[in-house]
Amino acid sequence: MVDTRSFSEYKDGHVPGAVNVDLFQLHWFDTTKRGIKDFNRQTRLLLSNIGIRKESDVVFYDNVSGISSARGVWLLLYFSHEKVHQLDGGFEKWNREGYPIEVKSNPLKNSRFLGKPNSKIMADKDEVKRSIDNKHVVIMDARSREEYNGTEVRAARRGHIPSAVNIDWTRNIKNSVFKSKAELSNIYSKISKDAQIITYCQGGYRAANAFLALKILGYQNVKLYVGSWGEWGNKLDLPVER
Helix, strand or coil, X not given: XXXXXXHHHHHCCEXXXXXXXXXXXXXXXXXXXXXXXXXXXXXXXXXXXXXXXXXXXXXXXXXXXXXXHHHHXXXXXXXXXXCEEECXXXXXXXXXXXXXXXXXXXXXXXXXXXXXXXXXXEECHHHHHHHCCXXXXXXXXXXXXXXXXXXXXXXXXXXXXXXXXXXXXXXXXXXXXXXXXXXHHHHCCCCCCCCEEEEECCCCCHHHHHHHHHHHCCCCCEEXXXXXXXXXXXXXXXXXXX
16 A cells, blocks of 8 residues: 655555655656656666565555556556556545544565556657647647646646647546546547547646546556656747647
8 A cells, every 4th residue: 555645644644554655756757768768767766665566466545536646556557567556535535434544654665676668558759749630649638727728837838739638637536536437438528439548737647647537437548648748848849739
């Protein structure tokens, strides 16, 4: 069990036995070939420090069915580790329903994590650029409407990747849990099940939540652009739209 919240939240109470790793430490805005190689190395170190082994059955959680735990699930799937889950509802639901809570910290037990990267669920900036005019690919922006239309600026440039559709990740959640399949299906009704989908946000966390929502609905061909707007919006040679 991996608690992906801040340590200050973790120390005030957590799921018994959970270790604490704040996954926001691994923002990554370089998807060049060298950048992805370094991302793989750094992520393996992080997952090794958590103590994940080949046989481990891993559950990530945060306060709700949120973005940090979703990022953890995606990271393990990217490294071909299929025994991974998100605690639906997170700590809020756990606490609300009266399950036991622990306050003592649990130590990390280092292992040697050697998962094999799965390029089928990761997109780099070059693939995203090639996909802009591809009618068989849907680029999905999981940020807020304000970030998408450029009124909120979090990079050198404002706006979104050309052709991207905007579905704010917060629409996936109600009362801390993922909405029902029927509700999610309605949100993503205009996205073809036959399409290749690439999700992105600012740093690849909200996009991970969108990735999980699509997988819940049975979408097969979903990738996460890990560099997201943190990379794209700061590259002056890449096209943007407002």
